[in-house]
Amino acid sequence: MSELLTVSGLTVTARLAADDLRLLDAVDLELRAGQIIGVVGESGSGKTTLARAVVGLLERNVRVDQGAITLAGQTVVAPGVDRTDRIRGSAVGMVFQDASRSLNPLMKVRTQLAEVLRRHVRDITRAEVERRSVEVLAQMRITDPTRVLDSYPHQLSGGLRQRAAIGLAVVTRPALVIADECTTALDVTTQTKVVELFRTLVDELGIGLLFVTHDLMLASDLCDRIAVMSRGRVVEHGDADQVLEQPQQEYTRRLLAAIPSWS
Amino acid sequence: MRAVSHLQLDPVSVRRASRRPRTSVFWLSLPLAVTVGLVFLLPLTGLLPDAGQNLDATRQPPGFLDGGAWAHPLGTDKLGQDVLTQFVSAGRLTIVIGLVGALVAIVPGTLLGVLAGYFRGWVDRVISVLINAQLALPFILVALAIIANRGSSLPVLFLVLALTGWAVCARVTRSATLAVRERQFVFGLRAAGASETRIVLRHILPNLAGTIVALGTLQVGTAILVESALSFLGLGVVPPRASWGSMLASGQDELSQAWWIAFFPGLAITLLVLLVNLLGDALLTHHDPRKRRR
Numbered sequence: 001m002s003e004l005l006t007v008s009g010l011t012v013t014a015r016l017a018a019d020d021l022r023l024l025d026a027v028d029l030e031l032r033a034g035q036i037i038g039v040v041g042e043s044g045s046g047k048t049t050l051a052r053a054v055v056g057l058l059e060r061n062v063r064v065d066q067g068a069i070t071l072a073g074q075t076v077v078a079p080g081v082d083r084t085d086r087i088r089g090s091a092v093g094m095v096f097q098d099a100s101r102s103l104n105p106l107m108k109v110r111t112q113l114a115e116v117l118r119r120h121v122r123d124i125t126r127a128e129v130e131r132r133s134v135e136v137l138a139q140m141r142i143t144d145p146t147r148v149l150d151s152y153p154h155q156l157s158g159g160l161r162q163r164a165a166i167g168l169a170v171v172t173r174p175a176l177v178i179a180d181e182c183t184t185a186l187d188v189t190t191q192t193k194v195v196e197l198f199r200t201l202v203d204e205l206g207i208g209l210l211f212v213t214h215d216l217m218l219a220s221d222l223c224d225r226i227a228v229m230s231r232g233r234v235v236e237h238g239d240a241d242q243v244l245e246q247p248q249q250e251y252t253r254r255l256l257a258a259i260p261s262w263s
Numbered sequence: 264m265r266a267v268s269h270l271q272l273d274p275v276s277v278r279r280a281s282r283r284p285r286t287s288v289f290w291l292s293l294p295l296a297v298t299v300g301l302v303f304l305l306p307l308t309g310l311l312p313d314a315g316q317n318l319d320a321t322r323q324p325p326g327f328l329d330g331g332a333w334a335h336p337l338g339t340d341k342l343g344q345d346v347l348t349q350f351v352s353a354g355r356l357t358i359v360i361g362l363v364g365a366l367v368a369i370v371p372g373t374l375l376g377v378l379a380g381y382f383r384g385w386v387d388r389v390i391s392v393l394i395n396a397q398l399a400l401p402f403i404l405v406a407l408a409i410i411a412n413r414g415s416s417l418p419v420l421f422l423v424l425a426l427t428g429w430a431v432c433a434r435v436t437r438s439a440t441l442a443v444r445e446r447q448f449v450f451g452l453r454a455a456g457a458s459e460t461r462i463v464l465r466h467i468l469p470n471l472a473g474t475i476v477a478l479g480t481l482q483v484g485t486a487i488l489v490e491s492a493l494s495f496l497g498l499g500v501v502p503p504r505a506s507w508g509s510m511l512a513s514g515q516d517e518l519s520q521a522w523w524i525a526f527f528p529g530l531a532i533t534l535l536v537l538l539v540n541l542l543g544d545a546l547l548t549h550h551d552p553r554k555r556r557r
Contacts, residue, residue, distance in 0.1 A: 055454050060384070089456025101447040106469050115465070116455050168455070 002073070004208040005031040005054070005176055009067035010077075012046075012053055012232075016061070023049045023062065025232040031225075033175065036202055036209040038219030038240070040255070041229035047212045050229070051180045053077060054210070055092055056084025072175060090120045093169030095162075097181040102165050103153040109137075109164050110149040113171055120172045136171040137164070139204075141197060159190040163197065170201065177201075178210045183218060195222045216255055220244050228252050291542040298535065302354040311351060312336075317343035322521040338523045340514070350527055353505040357487055357532070360420065360506060361539070364486025367421050368428025369479050376433035377471070380440025381463055390433065397430035402489075410498045420499055424486050432478050439474045443467050473546075480543025484536040491532055507532050 007029040014021045024046050031037045039047045052058050054069055056077060069077040071091060076083045084092075096102040104112060113133040117124055137145035140163040153161055162182065169177055179198070183191045199222060202209050213219050219226055219240070226243045228236040228251065236249045247253045305311055312335055321343045326333040337346040379390035406423045413419045443449065444467065452462050468475075491508025493499030495515075500506040505513075507528035514525025 057450065057453055085456070088454060092454075094451065094454035096447050096451055098447060102451045104448045104452075104466055104470070106472075107466075115457070119456060119461075165451075168451075 002032070003030045003070075004033045004035075004072060005029070005210065006070045007050070007054075007067070008070075010050070010053065010064065010069060011066040012049060012058065012062060013065050014059070014062045023232050024053065026067065027229075027232070027234050029227055029234065029237070031176070031208045031210060033208050034202060034206045035225065036198070036211055036223045038223030038226045039210065039212045039229060040214065040216050040219050040226055042214060042255075044231075045229040046232040047214075047229050048180055049232075051094075051178050051210065051212050054084075054176075054178060055088050055094060056082050057088075089116060089174075090172055091174050092176045092178060093172065093174040095166050095169045095177065095179040095182040098185045103161065103168070105153055108150060108152055109156075112168060113149070116168060116171055132171060136167045139170070139201065140164070140167045141193075141200075142167075158186055159193060162186060162190070162194055166194070166197070166201075170205070170207070173205070174207065176208045176210065178212070180212045181214070183213065183215070191218065198222060216244075217259060228255065287545040288542065291538055291545055295535075295538050295542065298354070299358060302351055302358060305351050311348045312345040314344060314348045314352075319343065322517070324521075325523050328523075337527055338521065340521065340524050341517060346524055346527065349505055349510060350507075350531070353507050353510050353528060354531065356500065356504060357490070357507045357535070360417075360424075360490045360500075361483040361487040361535075363421055364424035364428070364490065365479050365482035367425035368482050368486070369432050369475065371425065372429035372432025373436045373471075373475055373478075375429070376436030377440050377463060377467060379433070380437040381444050381459075381467060387437075390437070394430045394433050394437075397426070398434075402427045406493060406498060410493075415498055415501050417500075417504075420490065420493070423493070424489060427489065428482055428485065432482065435474060435478055436471060439471050440467060443470045446470075476546045477543045480539050480546065483539045487532060487536055487539075 007027055010024050010027040011022070012024040014023055027046070027050060029037065029039075029050075039050060041047050049058070049062070053064065054071075054077070058064075064077055064079050066079060068075050068081075071087055074083070075081065076087055103109070107115075110133060113136070114129045117129050117132060121128075133149055134145045137148055142148050142160065142163055148156065148160060148164060153164070156164060162185075166177075166179075166182075183194050186194060195218060198209060198211070201207065211219065211223055223240050225238065226236075226240045227234045228243065228249070230251050236243055236247065236252045243252065244256065247256060317339070320335070320339055321341050323332060323335050323339040323343075324330050325338040325346075326336045328338075335345050335347065337350060339345055340349070375390050375393075379387040405426055409423055409426070410419060413422075449462060449466065452466060457466075487508075490499050490506060491511060494506055494508035495512040497512065500509045502509075510528040511525050511532070514521070514528070517524050
């Protein structure tokens with residue numbers, strides 16, 4: 001199977017008043033369909049910048065200097081090239097940290113799903129919108145899809161809200177889903193459920209998942225591969241087991257040592 | 264003690280507070296609707312006294328006072344014209360001025376404010392300079408300059424109301440837009456491939472609706488007050504047209520002999536502006552589904 005997402009030598013710089021700040025420094029990454037890659041690192045390591053670079057939503061003063069991002073063989077991001085408007089929402093879906101803020105509070109879940117579907121599926125009928133909305137919420141293991149569809153975000157529990165937000169990201173059947181710290185705001189039990197949900201989605205739908213988190217343990221549970229980031233560089237990149245059991249880099253060893261254990 | 268006590272919300276008062284918006288919107292709209300209805304429908308009934316002059320019956324007190332006659336329920340002015348008839352037709356003009364005056368300020372103000380707040384960059388810089396320039400100009404000077412140049416007429420009055428009102432609206436919607444655009448769902452929409460136009464029209468604007476409605480109602484009040492002030496200076500509505508503001512102005516030198524000429528329009532302006540502002544407040548709470556009980 002060929003690579004779904006390839007990031008090669010990606011270098012991203014922010015132009016600040018005083019100086020230029022390198023946010024990403026020659027980042028390499030590969031992800032296949034049906035795989036989960038965990039991007040792990042502390043705050044400011046560049047993991048969110050990486051996630052945003054893939055969908056072309058960097059801040060205005062931030063530019064791609066070198067390298068490229070390709071999705072299914074097509075170059076979408078390179079210096080001076082930005083074709084992300086063709087993939088945003090259709091080939092790539094994104095889930096964010098806090099679902100209570102990533103849904104429009106004034107719209108029912110139904111309207112928000114319908115909006116994304118209408119935008120990306122040409123000439124979709126009303127019945128088809130309804131069918132796919134119910135279908136995607138059922139895929140999210142929501143037992144009562146119609147109730148959720150007819151709810152405003154604030155009427156749902158945190159877990160339901162996050163699942164509705166994930167539904168919003170995958171309803172257009174993207175090949176790649178980017179989850180940016182999307183379990184951080186949830187309690188541990190809900191976190192586990194969301195993580196399990198991601199695993200089944202990846203297995204069932206064959207999507208590729210780029211899972212950005214600072215939680216190394218969570219990543220080790222969920223991910224096939226792990227990329228450890230520090231100061232804008234990928235310092236370690238490999239299969240999850242290998243990274244966790246035989247860390248090659250000092251930084252990863254320190255990160256692992258920082259996890260509290262029972263003993 | 265006080266700092267602590269406001270945190271202790273008992274369930275009953277919480278429930279009552281969340282119920283209030285709907286009922287208060289109704290109870291505030293009712294008198295406004297009645298006023299508008301009366302002012303627009305009364306002339307059609309033929310019940311109002313004749314509007315003409317009658318120099319034999321000048322400065323007659325209202326019907327409920329000594330020396331008054333029910334033929335003129337609110338008395339007559341110095342030309343013997345019926346005050347109630349004037350009051351009703353002036354009310355019509357006042358309400359129209361309030362609504363149109365608010366609209367001409369709100370529409371361009373909101374548009375520019377949202378553009379500046381959403382797109383930032385040079386758009387924001389240009390619009391912000393315009394806002395600051397407008398706010399630096401004293402309103403009365405702007406009004407005088409325009410009216411001196413173009414004469415007083417309704418279109419000129421609306422131009423003055425638009426020019427004096429848009430900047431405040433633009434500044435408030437700009438900052439509200441700045442806050443909304445930073446919210447995560449806006450980023451989520453962009454990540455989901457929504458177009459900028461759609462984000463602004465379908466998502467940013469509805470999230471500003473509370474602010475816009477509040478601004479709008481406040482602007483209705485402001486428009487009525489500005490019109491009254493201009494009319495008081497003889498710059499707003501001029502005879503043969505009359506608004507409550509111009510009635511107030513023409514009644515002021517009669518205050519010692521015939522207070523009722525100025526009193527009723529003055530009272531009406533006060534109550535109307537108060538009701539409109541309270542309604543704006545209630546709508547603000549009502550609009551937000553999170554504050555609404557379902």
